[in-house]
Amino acid sequence: MRVFDQGRVWVERDGTRRALATLTAVELEELVAFLRAHRDVFYLLVLRREVAFRLLAVAAAAEDAAQGAPDARAPHRVAQPGPAGTPVTGPMPLRGRDRRADRNWAALGRGPDAWLAATPLMRALLRAASL
Secondary structure (H helix, E strand, O other): OHHHHOOOEEEOOOOOEEEHHHOOHHHHHHHHHHHHHOHHHHHHHHHHHHHHHHHHHHHHHHHHHHOOOOOOOOOOEEEEEOHHHOEEEEEOOOOOOOHHHHHHHHHHOOOHHHHHHHOHHHHHHHHHHHO
16 A cells, blocks of 8 residues: 555556556546545555554564663664565654654544545646646
8 A cells, every 4th residue: 555655656456567657648537536436445454554553663662662772762664565565674654753654644634535635646646637
């Protein structure tokens, strides 16, 4: 579900990456309609991912604090799902440390419609479709 975190490519179900710049106007409109029709499912999947990452960060910080780590609030590196399910290692998004992650987290709290409209993917699709 990391495809929503960027605005350059759409990843098909089979893993094929398609640059948004190469999609026709009809394909862009169909993709926007598809995302809107399935927004509730995508929203729940992304919400589950974000909650899980935050719970892992809290658990890791608590473990570090229990072991006397010098800075228990430091971000932790964990395997995160990348596009098309490829594992990517990167910093755990923690509140106050990653502005974009915080914006996405805030949009999740406003419901599926607000979240989808706030994603970099949907913003890029709507910009491209309006040209």
